[in-house]
Amino acid sequence: MDREQIARKLFEGMPDALVVADREGIIRVWNGGAERIFGFAEGEALGHSLDIITPERLRERHWIGYEATMRTGQTKYGAGDLLSVPAIRKDGAQISIQFSIVPLRGEDGDLQAVAAIMRDVTEDFEERKRLRRALRS
Template identity: 85%
Template sequence: MRLGRAEIARQLFEGMPDALVVADRAGIIRHWNGGAERIFGFAEDEALGRSLDIITPERLRARHWRGYETTMRTGHTKYGAGDLLAVPALRKDGAQISIQFSIVPLRDAEGALQAIAAIMRDVTEDFEDRKRLRRALREAEG
């Protein structure tokens, strides 16, 4: 039996361990998969219809929204295909985590930017390990 594109897309969206979050032009969450629920702690019904502010640390929100609004207005992002970004994010319980993510601009049939999909992975443990190693290296050198 062959799987069609729609079935492959559905299974990827529902089953991937990474977070897949789609936000519309206004930054409102429109799609939230199980990976997002696992990483951020918000159930799908808690996240859908809410602003990306629920996962963006307050100190970074102004910068985030400037970039987001510029991308939506111009249709271009400074983060090209394959770029992996690393930023702090928030969990539902208020804990700050480190995530790496890439984005996919979603366009309509005429090519106008309508939404942004972000594929995110929690890299908090790796980030903390690198911090400990750098600190140990500084202490050993110093």
Template identity: 60%
Template sequence: MTAGGFTPERIAALLLHALPDAVVVSDAGGVIRFWNAGAERIFGFTPGEATGRSLDIIIPDRQRARHWSAFARTMETGESRYGAGDLLSVPALRKDGSRISVQFSMIPMPGPDGGLEGVIAVLRDVTAEFEERKRLRAAR
């Protein structure tokens, strides 16, 4: 039972729009369908600039083949190693072309026909932590 304004719908809406992490939803073809304020803060693209474009806008060239191979496998099987709370750490691109390090988990989105309609990814910028670990390893 929920009290006052603590409804699942209100909580979900607040999370989607106010979460400081990026929430990026893409369809089965890898086209961005939702881009929250956290994604704008992390990657630099406004929702209007990102929505309708390929995920390639945030995937560095060197990682694209591996990304799209794993993406296609997830779309075919409905399963991902990163859907059960496991985090994947990868490089990503910002609008200005700079590289950052992100960690993300994803949630497959089943469609009405039982196949996957797309995926929801929750991404966090971990560049500062990654650089600190690299600095500490180099100091040993």
């Protein structure tokens, strides 16, 4: 297999969500893992804002950070750090996700888009909450 075949198979088969959003936060890439986790088919997500997976109460904070990252080209989450946040599914259910990002720069070095690799950690998050409550009792 050559590099392109490996990349295609990885993109198609990875269980984690791979979502790429452009400078304006419009979804340009949405893989099968994103479909499985968030419930939106690729055609329902492509061309739409990241608002479709961002809880309404967190959107203002999300966009302030996103716009600052795009404007400055700097992010504190670009070195493989995991970010844990709530997200929403198509059916309105709130889930917990962890993700890391990969800044995507053009040939001129300017930040053009952000790729996020996301995993649903709702079950683990809920278990930790139950354990903390049990320890406090």
